[in-house]
Amino acid sequence: xxxxxxxxxxxxxxxxxxxxxxxxxxxxxxxxxxxxxxxxxxxxxxxxxxxxxxxxxxxxxxxxxxxxxxxxxxxxxxxxxxxxxxxxxxxxxxxxxxxxxxxxxxxxxxxxxxxxxxxxxxxxxxxxxxxxxxxxxxxxxxxxxxxxxxxxxxxxxxxxxxxxxxxxxxxxxxxxxxxxxxxxxxxxxxxxxxxxxxxxxxxxxxxxxxxxxxxxxxxxxxxxxxxxxxxxxxxxxxxxxxxxxxxxxxxxxxxxxxxxxxxxxxxxxxxxxxxxxxxxxxxxxxxxxxxxxxxxxxxxxxxxxxxxxxxxxxxxxxxxxxxxxxxxxxxxxxxxxxxxxxxxxxxxxxxxxxxxxxxxxxxxxxxxxxxxxxxxxxxxxxxxxxxxxxxxxxxxxxxxxxxxxxxxxxxxxxxxxxxxxxxxxxxxxxxxxxxxxxxxxxxxxxxxxxxxxxxxxxxxxxxxxxxxxxxxxxxxxxxxxxxxxxxxxxxxxxxxxxxxxxx
Numbered sequence: 001x002x003x004x005x006x007x008x009x010x011x012x013x014x015x016x017x018x019x020x021x022x023x024x025x026x027x028x029x030x031x032x033x034x035x036x037x038x039x040x041x042x043x044x045x046x047x048x049x050x051x052x053x054x055x056x057x058x059x060x061x062x063x064x065x066x067x068x069x070x071x072x073x074x075x076x077x078x079x080x081x082x083x084x085x086x087x088x089x090x091x092x093x094x095x096x097x098x099x100x101x102x103x104x105x106x107x108x109x110x111x112x113x114x115x116x117x118x119x120x121x122x123x124x125x126x127x128x129x130x131x132x133x134x135x136x137x138x139x140x141x142x143x144x145x146x147x148x149x150x151x152x153x154x155x156x157x158x159x160x161x162x163x164x165x166x167x168x169x170x171x172x173x174x175x176x177x178x179x180x181x182x183x184x185x186x187x188x189x190x191x192x193x194x195x196x197x198x199x200x201x202x203x204x205x206x207x208x209x210x211x212x213x214x215x216x217x218x219x220x221x222x223x224x225x226x227x228x229x230x231x232x233x234x235x236x237x238x239x240x241x242x243x244x245x246x247x248x249x250x251x252x253x254x255x256x257x258x259x260x261x262x263x264x265x266x267x268x269x270x271x272x273x274x275x276x277x278x279x280x281x282x283x284x285x286x287x288x289x290x291x292x293x294x295x296x297x298x299x300x301x302x303x304x305x306x307x308x309x310x311x312x313x314x315x316x317x318x319x320x321x322x323x324x325x326x327x328x329x330x331x332x333x334x335x336x337x338x339x340x341x342x343x344x345x346x347x348x349x350x351x352x353x354x355x356x357x358x359x360x361x362x363x364x365x366x367x368x369x370x371x372x373x374x375x376x377x378x379x380x381x382x383x384x385x386x387x388x389x390x391x392x393x394x395x396x397x398x399x400x401x402x403x404x405x406x407x408x409x410x411x412x413x414x415x416x417x418x419x420x421x422x423x424x425x426x427x428x429x430x431x432x433x434x435x436x437x438x439x440x441x442x443x444x445x446x447x448x449x450x451x452x453x454x455x456x457x458x459x460x461x462x463x464x465x466x467x468x469x470x471x472x473x474x475x476x477x478x479x480x481x482x483x484x485x486x487x488x489x490x491x492x493x494x495x496x497x498x499x500x501x502x503x
Contacts, residue, residue, distance in 0.1 A: 006448060007246050007257045008032065010265030011227055012040025013434050014424030014441040016216050017069070018263045021445035023225045030225065030257055031217075032248055034232035037210070038217045040265075041394055041425075042434055044210025045299075047387045049337035052299045052328045052345050054391045056312050057209040058083070058202040061435035065442070070203065073216050077206040079332055083199060084309055087149060088375060089316040094149075096314065107148075118144035136167040152316045156323040157349045158293055158397065169398035169431060206334045209434075231255065233266060235276045242419045261448045263441070265424035267292065267393050268409055283412045286405040290429055294357060295394035297326075298346040298368035301385040302378045307342045320371040321356065322346045341384075346372065352392050361388040396429040406430075410456070421447065423455060432459060 004027045008015045011033035022029045037043050041054050059078070061067050071078055087094040092106050103112065119142030127135040133154060137146045154162055205211040217227045231248035238244060245258040264271055272279055272287035279287075313325040326345035328335040336343050346368040350357045356364075365386035373380045396402075406429050413420060421444040422428050424437040432440070436459040443453035 004261065004448065005029070005259040006261045006263060006445075007259040008263045008265075009233055009246065009271075010040065010424065010427065011035075011038040011213070011217065011229070012265055012424060012437070013042050013213065014265040014427060014437040015040075015263070016213055016220065016227075016441075017438040018423060018441035018445045019220050019225050019227070020069070020216060021442050022448065023220055023223050025445075025449055027445075027448065028224070030259075031220070031227040032231045032233060032246065032257065033227065033229050034266075036230050038227065038229075039210045039213035041295075041391055042209040042213060044208030045389050047299060048301075048385070050299065050301060050328075050341075050343045051208045051210075051335040052297070052343060053208055053210075053326065053331075054295065054297060054389065054394070055324075055347060056326050056331060056345075057204075057434060058199075059204055059209070059212075059434070060199055060202045063435055063439055066435045066438050069438070070212065073212055073219070074205050077211070079204050079206055080201055081204045081311070081331060083202055083311060084330070085312050085314065086310050087153075087314045087316055089148065091317075091376070093313075096149075111148075115142060115144045115148075118142035130167045132163045132167055133165040133170045134162040136170040137162075149316065152318055153314050153323060156315075156321075157395075159349065159351060160399065164399055166398040166400065166402065168403070204331055206332055208328075208332070208335060233270075233274055236262075236264075236271065236274045236420075237276045238417055238420075240277075240416065243417050260419065262420045263444050263448075264420065264422055265427035265437075265441075267396075267426040268406070268422065268429045271422075271427075272409060279409075279412060283409055286408040289401065289405045291397040291399055291402075292352075292393040292426075293395040293397055294350050294352040295391045296348050296350055296357060296364070297389050297391075298348070298364050299328075299387055299389070300344050300346060300365070300368055300372060300378075300383050302342045302344060302372075303340075303382045303384050304342055304378065305340050307344060307377055315375070317375070320374060321348055322368065322371050322375075323349050325372075325377070344372065344377070349395075357390065364388050393426055396426060396431060398431065402429065421455065428456070430459070 006018075006022050006027055006029035008019050008029055008031045011031050015031055015033075016038065019029050019031050042057050043054055044051050045054070059070055061070075085096050087096050094106050095102050103115075107115070122139055122142045126139045130136045130139060134146065134151070137150050141150070151162055154165065158165055220227055228248075228250075231250050233246055234249045234254070235247035236243055237247065243262045245256050246262065248255050248257070267290075269287045269290045269292075272284055278284065308327055309330065310327055311330050312327065315322050315324060324347040326347065328343045328345060333339065348356055348364075359367075365388065368386060369380060369383045372378050372383065410422070413422070423440040423444050425432045428440065439458045440455045443451075443455050443458070447453055
């Protein structure tokens with residue numbers, strides 16, 4: 001590894017994980033973060049001692065090495081927590097994942113019959129092509145259940161009709177789950193559910209996900225890998241064959257960081273905009289077509305010890321704008337400084353600079369208070385404080401043509417700038433979970449160390465599909481985690497071509 005030096009853009013889970021792996025193997029590296037806090041969307045915000053996430057972040061993975069890393073960082077402050085999430089619809093709560101008896105009594109017998117009939121129809125007459133989310137979900141749950149429990153919430157999240165959201169998003173986020181598997185899991189629970197959507201326990205840092213990344217950032221600093229905050233990247237310079245340096249803009253002016261290898265978790269659109277010299281017009285056009293959904297959270301302090309038993313609640317009521325409500329005290333009691341109070345996160349999915357995003361904070365707090373009272377979860381007089389946090393580019397959008405645009409950019413970068421690797425959710429414009437983002441970063445770091453991994457293969461395997469796992473004899477099953485093809489140098493520094501062998 002003599003002569004290697006890595007520059008990592010972004011101090012979220014992906015960027016910090018890449019730095020950790022390189023630092024463990026003695027490769028000098030520096031992490032550049034545009035914000036003043038680490039963790040990206042997995043950060044934790046502190047408001048008067050009340051801690052809250054930018055959305056809830058469960059720590060659950062089928063990659064043993066990711067789980068081991070989490071536990072190594074957090075030790076006994078890595079709590080195991082029970083999961084309870086419900087859907088609020090027609091002024092009633094419905095458990096999610098589905099519990100048939102709860103759904104039957106909640107919706108009524110007539111509606112239950114319509115749902116079962118609709119599901120049966122979808123089995124005999126499915127959509128022959130699954131191009132959008134409506135078709136994908138309807139084929140697995142029936143059109144009626146899709147309309148009740150998927151359509152309203154999903155359109156709140158994305159701000160576009162479900163027919164404009166590509167089926168790939170549903171396939172990635174609801175892997176292996178259908179009405180039949182949900183019912184089977186409810187009637188015959190397994191000790192270790194294989195479908196990620198069905199888990200009923202997860203791990204969580206004592207003081208929120210940001211505690212994980214703050215602690216890792218401190219460890220990196222202590223180990224000689226600086227994590228430089230408030231350093232937005234303004235230029236990525238290259239010579240047409242490789243990236244040579246990154247320029248950031250900070251309080252003290254521009255600063256240049258050179259290296260032999262570069263890893264980026266910044267949004268692809270912004271990355272392409274910063275290339276110097278510019279990428280070809282076709283690549284720039286592809287980047288500009290990529291879209292993002294933005295996010296804001298209004299955290300409200302309620303003067304009540306208990307509001308609801310849930311970790312989070314999906315709000316399917318069209319009469320309110322809130323899409324999801326986080327109950328942070330139920331994620332960890334350490335998130336609330338006063339146990340006689342509760343902190344609720346009212347989550348709103350927006351486009352940057354739309355009316356909601358541009359609203360003044362005090363107006364957003366008042367709106368969130370009214371909606372919470374309208375939903376019957378608290379009285380107005382009980383809500384004693386609130387604050388607002390905005391997060392741009394929280395979710396890469398899976399709209400029409402997104403795969404083509406990403407492929408154009410990826411193909412040009414890989415052929416022109418091979419020492420630049422893209423990792424993480426926004427870095428790959430891929431709706432990764434936290435553990436998936438970390439695995440792309442681990443593989444990117446290991447590629448710098450001399451291995452060969454396809455980062456884009458992470459989270460594209462069928463290993464989460466419960467039915468396939470159950471049908472195969474134990475000795476024939478693949479591992480519970482999907483690892484891209486891997487080859488490893490026998491010795492560091494020797495000829496890669498002569499020493500590579502499959503794992």
